[in-house]
Amino acid sequence: MAPPVPLPLPPLEEIEASAHVVSVPMRVKFRGVLVREALLVRGPAGWGEFCPFLEYDDAESAPWLASAVEAAWHGFPDPVRASVPVNATVPAVGPGAVEGVLSPFGAVGAVKVKVAEKGQDLADDVARVAEVRRLLPEAGIKVDANGGWEVGEALTALDALAPFDLQYVEQPVADIAGLRAVRLELRRRGAPVLVAADESVRRQDDPLRVAREDAADLLVIKAPPLGGVRRALDIIGRAGLPAVVSSALDTSVGIRAGVALAAALPDLPYACGLATVSLMAGDVTDASLVPLGGALPVRDVQVSGEKLLHFAAAPDRRLEWLERLRRCYAVLAAAGQH
Numbered sequence: 265m266a267p268p269v270p271l272p273l274p275p276l277e278e279i280e281a282s283a284h285v286v287s288v289p290m291r292v293k294f295r296g297v298l299v300r301e302a303l304l305v306r307g308p309a310g311w312g313e314f315c316p317f318l319e320y321d322d323a324e325s326a327p328w329l330a331s332a333v334e335a336a337w338h339g340f341p342d343p344v345r346a347s348v349p350v351n352a353t354v355p356a357v358g359p360g361a362v363e364g365v366l367s368p369f370g371a372v373g374a375v376k377v378k379v380a381e382k383g384q385d386l387a388d389d390v391a392r393v394a395e396v397r398r399l400l401p402e403a404g405i406k407v408d409a410n411g412g413w414e415v416g417e418a419l420t421a422l423d424a425l426a427p428f429d430l431q432y433v434e435q436p437v438a439d440i441a442g443l444r445a446v447r448l449e450l451r452r453r454g455a456p457v458l459v460a461a462d463e464s465v466r467r468q469d470d471p472l473r474v475a476r477e478d479a480a481d482l483l484v485i486k487a488p489p490l491g492g493v494r495r496a497l498d499i500i501g502r503a504g505l506p507a508v509v510s511s512a513l514d515t516s517v518g519i520r521a522g523v524a525l526a527a528a529l530p531d532l533p534y535a536c537g538l539a540t541v542s543l544m545a546g547d548v549t550d551a552s553l554v555p556l557g558g559a560l561p562v563r564d565v566q567v568s569g570e571k572l573l574h575f576a577a578a579p580d581r582r583l584e585w586l587e588r589l590r591r592c593y594a595v596l597a598a599a600g601q602h
């Protein structure tokens with residue numbers, strides 16, 4: 265099976281002419297981010313979102329542009345379902361704040377809880393997960409360590425967290441050899457917790473290495489860092505592992521791409537991490553892609569001109585994003601995507 269041919273790039277001037285840069289405050293701090301910036305583009309197929317995190321260099325950010333171009337100039341593959349089950353996402357807050365964080369997500373069947381936050385300890389993680397379990401006795405719970413543990417710490421932490429009944433742990437340790445070690449040791453102990461890879465897929469030169477090295481039971485997949493929905497579908501197919509689609513902390517425009525990916529997957533065994541608009545204090549549409557009854561509908565997003573104005577980034581930030589757009593365009597063009 266040959267990898268998908270890169271989709272043609274429209275002329276840079278056409279992308280630039282359609283660009284809007286927004287700056288949307290978060291309702292709650294998430295991965296250190298208090299204000300989320302994004303560059304939105306509009307093409308013949310609709311809107312696309314280019315929002316690599318600020319610390320990413322151009323090589324890592326360029327696939328995010330390919331993803332935005334796919335959404336706006338090419339559209340998405342056909343869906344096989346009309347809605348996508350999603351989880352609530354709980355940042356590394358204290359137990360007293362959990363109920364308030366969960367409430368805007370409404371009734372969800374699953375919750376992802378951040379753990380292993382720098383400056384916190386295992387007691388903080390246990391207290392947070394215990395509070396989620398207390399509030400939602402029936403929910404599927406997963407935890408995401410963002411590679412914050414060493415192998416031994418991960419095993420100790422998962423021992424302490426397993427009684428709360430976890431579906432899986434996302435990226436317990438930073439590297440692939442460590443993931444494999446955690447996974448094999450959990451199995452040897454007969455522990456029911458599965459291991460999911462996130463950064464080891466999206467921040468690796470070879471997104472298939474995790475699968476080849478048997479280092480995870482499932483993959484957490486975000487469309488933008490992999491270069492869009494078609495490329496992500498191809499990688500999931502080649503990996504041959506179950507996939508959970510997750511957000512890039514995007515506005516509803518970027519979430520639409522995640523929904524398209526989840527909607528096109530033949531199997532979707534877990535709720536997806538696509539409800540993160542509920543963590544934001546604003547959006548670029550009047551009809552946000554936020555969960556209703558624990559699911560997102562598969563539908564397009566109408567961007568509001570008023571909202572674009574309201575959340576327009578300051579002129580210096582706009583210029584910086586336009587520069588970033590040009591540099592990432594050059595990376596894609598040099599790689600033959602034109």
Ligand SMILES: O=C(O)CCC(=O)C1=CC=C[C@@H](O)[C@@H]1C(=O)O
Binds near residue numbers: 352376540
């Ligand atoms: O998966 C979810 O429930 C929400 C999305 C989410 O957790 C993330 C979005 C963007 C950046 C990441 O640090 C983070 C993740 O690690 O999965």
Ligand SMILES: [Mg+2]
Binds near residue numbers: 434435463
């Ligand atoms: Mg993750």
